[in-house]
Amino acid sequence: MEHELFRARYNDLVSEINKHNELYYKNNTPVISDQEYDKLYNELKELEEQFPELISPQSPLRKVGYETENELFTKVVHKNPMLSLGNTYNLSEVFNFLDRIIKSFDSSTEIEVVCEPKFDGISIELVYENGRFVRAVTRGDGVTGDDVTKNVKLIKSIPERSNLFGGNFAVRGEIFMTFSTFESLNATRNENGEKLFMNPRNAAGGTLHLKDTSEAAKRPLEIYVYDLLTEHEDVKSHDNMIELLYENEFPVFGKSNVLNVKARIEIENIIKSWDLRRANLEFPVDGLVFKVNNFEQRQVLGTNIKDPRWGFAFKFPSDELETELLDVELNVGRTGAVTPVAVLKPVLLDGTRVSRASLHNFDYIKEKDLRIHDIVKVKKAGEIIPQVTVLVQHTEFSVEIKAPENCPSCGYPLSKKMTSQKKNRKSDNEQKNREFEEEKALRCTNFNCSSRMENALIHFISRDMMNFDTMGEKLVHQLFEKGLVRKPSDFYKLTVDSLSELERMGKKSAKNIIDSIEKSKTSELWRIIHALGISGVGKANSKLLANHFGSFERLLSVNNENRESFRDELISIDGIGDTVAADIITLLSDDLFIEELKILAAFLKPQINTTVSGVLSGKSLCITGSLSKPRDYFEKLISENGGMVRNSVSAKLDFLVCGENAGSKKEKAEKAGVKILSENELTTMLTGN
Numbered sequence: 001m002e003h004e005l006f007r008a009r010y011n012d013l014v015s016e017i018n019k020h021n022e023l024y025y026k027n028n029t030p031v032i033s034d035q036e037y038d039k040l041y042n043e044l045k046e047l048e049e050q051f052p053e054l055i056s057p058q059s060p061l062r063k064v065g066y067e068t069e070n071e072l073f074t075k076v077v078h079k080n081p082m083l084s085l086g087n088t089y090n091l092s093e094v095f096n097f098l099d100r101i102i103k104s105f106d107s108s109t110e111i112e113v114v115c116e117p118k119f120d121g122i123s124i125e126l127v128y129e130n131g132r133f134v135r136a137v138t139r140g141d142g143v144t145g146d147d148v149t150k151n152v153k154l155i156k157s158i159p160e161r162s163n164l165f166g167g168n169f170a171v172r173g174e175i176f177m178t179f180s181t182f183e184s185l186n187a188t189r190n191e192n193g194e195k196l197f198m199n200p201r202n203a204a205g206g207t208l209h210l211k212d213t214s215e216a217a218k219r220p221l222e223i224y225v226y227d228l229l230t231e232h233e234d235v236k237s238h239d240n241m242i243e244l245l246y247e248n249e250f251p252v253f254g255k256s257n258v259l260n261v262k263a264r265i266e267i268e269n270i271i272k273s274w275d276l277r278r279a280n281l282e283f284p285v286d287g288l289v290f291k292v293n294n295f296e297q298r299q300v301l302g303t304n305i306k307d308p309r310w311g312f313a314f315k316f317p318s319d320e321l322e323t324e325l326l327d328v329e330l331n332v333g334r335t336g337a338v339t340p341v342a343v344l345k346p347v348l349l350d351g352t353r354v355s356r357a358s359l360h361n362f363d364y365i366k367e368k369d370l371r372i373h374d375i376v377k378v379k380k381a382g383e384i385i386p387q388v389t390v391l392v393q394h395t396e397f398s399v400e401i402k403a404p405e406n407c408p409s410c411g412y413p414l415s416k417k418m419t420s421q422k423k424n425r426k427s428d429n430e431q432k433n434r435e436f437e438e439e440k441a442l443r444c445t446n447f448n449c450s451s452r453m454e455n456a457l458i459h460f461i462s463r464d465m466m467n468f469d470t471m472g473e474k475l476v477h478q479l480f481e482k483g484l485v486r487k488p489s490d491f492y493k494l495t496v497d498s499l500s501e502l503e504r505m506g507k508k509s510a511k512n513i514i515d516s517i518e519k520s521k522t523s524e525l526w527r528i529i530h531a532l533g534i535s536g537v538g539k540a541n542s543k544l545l546a547n548h549f550g551s552f553e554r555l556l557s558v559n560n561e562n563r564e565s566f567r568d569e570l571i572s573i574d575g576i577g578d579t580v581a582a583d584i585i586t587l588l589s590d591d592l593f594i595e596e597l598k599i600l601a602a603f604l605k606p607q608i609n610t611t612v613s614g615v616l617s618g619k620s621l622c623i624t625g626s627l628s629k630p631r632d633y634f635e636k637l638i639s640e641n642g643g644m645v646r647n648s649v650s651a652k653l654d655f656l657v658c659g660e661n662a663g664s665k666k667e668k669a670e671k672a673g674v675k676i677l678s679e680n681e682l683t684t685m686l687t688g689n
């Protein structure tokens with residue numbers, strides 16, 4: 001049985017990593033940090049090592065990079081697979097890697113390693129034939145890449161001709177974009193309302209794949225070459241090879257830094273000094289690469305399927321850096337929440353130049369005593385949106401940040417909502433006597449505030465909602481400004497003709513957009529509920545509501561007479577609390593909202609939810625303590641068997657799954673008479689073994 005659990009986790013990891021590879025390599029739009037990605041990747045690697053019989057042909061460990069489906073570019077098969085390197089964020093793992101190398105030779109062997117910056121760009125193979133630079137191919141899936149020669153030819157530092165080895169050879173390097181090019185490119189895209197690139201690496205990838213070379217020429221790229229892909233008996237080591245490339249006018253970063261494999265203090269110091277140095281470089285460096293210098297020794301060490309045993313990368317861990325808080329901007333979200341955003345003196349954080357960060361809310365600003373012109377610390381912490389974490393010091397210019405009283409968009413007064421205070425609720429019987437407290441967010445109370453409306457439309461079309469995959473924020477903005485779409489139901493009134501009136505909108509794109517809107521009409525009910533943007537109703541609650549009500553019409557049946565009983569019904573849904581129920585009732589009491597729902601209902605034919613049936617159908621479970629595998633693994637297992645996962649213990653809960661060191665939840669469950677299951681009992685229940 002246990003094996004089955006590993007298989008399930010293995011399959012999840014394969015599909016999740018493949019999805020992230022696609023977002024990263026194909027779309028240049030990663031949604032998780034490198035650190036999070038590496039965590040998933042390393043877990044998969046461990047599973048494959050432990051259970052080789054699980055290995056699937058779909059495994060991202062069998063492929064290097066991502067199999068691009070970029071039809072605009074001719075596919076080219078690399079002469080030899082373009083490998084990648086294993087990596088770590090820990091110094092001790094670098095030392096383990098070096099120890100493994102030492103152990104592979106007898107103790108008298110002198111072993112040198114070279115240390116180079118890891119350029120954060122796009123890996124490329126440059127091919128020379130008969131003395132001419134003929135082809136540039138991206139890594140692609142490691143075996144086959146895209147021919148991006150036209151755009152690479154724009155890089156001036158690449159020699160057009162070379163007589164090295166009689167003019168027939170190939171080299172490998174990294175193409176990157178400098179920070180200044182990246183910033184001006186994003187500034188232009190911002191002015192044009194185009195989607196911004198997340199970091200210079202994505203911008204470099206996007207540029208290499210531009211069909212229009214004159215467009216690519218406006219975004220200068222650069223390259224450092226670090227490998228010769230053609231073997232030659234005269235070239236015996238990495239430092240030799242770099243020297244040869246330099247003499248042949250290839251753009252190399254500099255002379256190789258050669259170290260003894262045992263020089264640990266020196267290696268540690270190099271890592272520390274590069275971490276400081278990279279902040280002042282004009283191009284992104286995300287780590288250091290260590291490689292065995294001698295090619296014969298490399299041969300002895302050999303390679304794994306995807307990475308060589310003679311090379312390893314150390315990646316710089318997440319930064320937390322100091323900078324000046326220059327200003328505070330206000331952002332009005334779809335639920336009316338007005339959030340303060342810090343405008344910062346730009347700093348380089350995890351390979352991206354950061355000039356904006358979240359300040360959460362005005363209570364946070366007060367709590368941390370933050371003022372404009374303060375020196376503050378900023379961190380990414382695995383998030384794509386950076387956060388201001390702490391005040392370092394006030395300066396003589398520091399000025400207080402005042403919470404606004406009116407909406408910066410429509411001028412309406414702002415207020416704080418009341419939410420029920422869950423921690424004081426002792427039992428279900430006391431629900432009606434609940435206490436309320438003020439929410440932290442300031443909200444605009446005007447349902448017709450244009451910032452709110454526009455953000456609500458953007459929410460409506462997003463991926464986990466109606467998923468209009470042909471439409472972006474810029475188009476929503478255009479439609480809103482033109483008055484073509486002011487509320488969600490207006491999307492369904494658009495036609496190819498009305499869309500074609502927009503600037504730069506061809507008939508074909510208009511048709512694609514109408515098709516994706518059409519497709520959304522049969523979305524699942526939970527997506528539609530999620531798309532409505534009711535505060536507190538995220539993906540999980542939308543699924544609960546959809547499962548419970550089963551149709552749009554049931555939601556529309558609320559009226560003055562049945563409001564109280566409807567509220568009770570909502571609260572009876574396990575997982576829906578008082579505050580969320582109150583928010584739903586408020587919205588369903590709003591005539592304009594109901595009118596909008598009715599119009600939407602006329603367009604939509606939602607798929608009826610099919611609840612997963614299984615051993616745990618209709619049962620609610622909560623997990624506590626440490627289990628043998630990550631929490632989300634068990635959560636998935638429970639849902640796949642028809643159960644519902646809860647975050648807290650109440651008398652309504654069916655089971656509490658307890659791992660080691662379970663704390664207050666266990667006590668609470670015992671008092672409430674909730675049945676407690678061990679991890680083994682849960683798996684036995686699911687498998688019958």
Ligand code: IVH
Pocket residue numbers: 082083084085086087116117118119120121122123174226227289308311313
């Ligand atoms: S050596 C067998 N040296 O980092 C692979 N790679 O994590 C040899 N990279 O895929 C690669 N700077 O795209 C090497 N100085 C450098 C590098 C470098 C950046 C990239 C390269 C590789 C990835 C490995």
